[in-house]
Amino acid sequence: MRLRTAEETRAYGTRLASLLRPGDLLVLSGPLGAGKTTLVQGIAEGLKVRGPITSPTFVIARVHPSLCGGPALVHADAYRLGGDLEVDDLDLDASLEESVTVVEWGEGLVEGLAEDRLEIHIDRESGDDARTVTLRGVGPRWADTPTDAAQE
Numbered sequence: 001m002r003l004r005t006a007e008e009t010r011a012y013g014t015r016l017a018s019l020l021r022p023g024d025l026l027v028l029s030g031p032l033g034a035g036k037t038t039l040v041q042g043i044a045e046g047l048k049v050r051g052p053i054t055s056p057t058f059v060i061a062r063v064h065p066s067l068c069g070g071p072a073l074v075h076a077d078a079y080r081l082g083g084d085l086e087v088d089d090l091d092l093d094a095s096l097e098e099s100v101t102v103v104e105w106g107e108g109l110v111e112g113l114a115e116d117r118l119e120i121h122i123d124r125e126s127g128d129d130a131r132t133v134t135l136r137g138v139g140p141r142w143a144d145t146p147t148d149a150a151q152e
């Protein structure tokens with residue numbers, strides 16, 4: 001899926017949110033400035049959670065409670081975790097089973113956390129603002145979920 005502007009990336013995240021359920025884990029990878037946090041902003045809008053979504057620079061993870069009785073959004077930045085600390089160790093004021101958890105830079109770090117996860121890779125293209133997003137659902141949770149539903 002090609003996303004030409006930051007606005008398109010946000011709108012894509014908002015559509016993606018309609019597929020999400022409590023307990024879901026999303027692993028976002030891609031180079032610096034790819035648009036991972038931008039995508040999370042769209043997901044947050046779709047989930048109707050309290051913002052703002054910013055890069056979790058001084059904290060490892062932030063909990064964004066729902067504004068409508070739905071799941072909270074846990075937004076973590078594994079870039080700062082460094083080692084193999086697990087999100088479960090963070091002692092967040094939220095239950096991961098009841099939340100949607102999104103980990104930026106989680107590739108290679110959080111795989112052991114959950115057998116079910118949606119891997120989202122964002123790549124930059126040279127020259128302009130366009131990004132390419134690739135989804136890969138892993139585990140039984142995603143086996144029957146047509147993730148391309150978010151592509152329309």
Ligand SMILES: Nc1ncnc2c1ncn2[C@@H]1O[C@H](COP(=O)(O)OP(=O)(O)OP(=O)(O)O)[C@@H](O)[C@H]1O
Pocket residue numbers: 003004005006007008009030031032033034035036037038039055104129130131
């Ligand atoms: N098509 C696009 N999709 C997403 N962001 C875009 C796009 N075009 C331009 N941008 C801009 O690129 C920047 C992406 O920043 P963002 O913080 O979302 O990236 P990131 O992947 O989270 O970076 P980091 O690795 O530092 O966490 C923003 O300033 C955004 O406005």
Ligand SMILES: [Mg+2]
Pocket residue numbers: 036037038055104
């Ligand atoms: Mg970011």
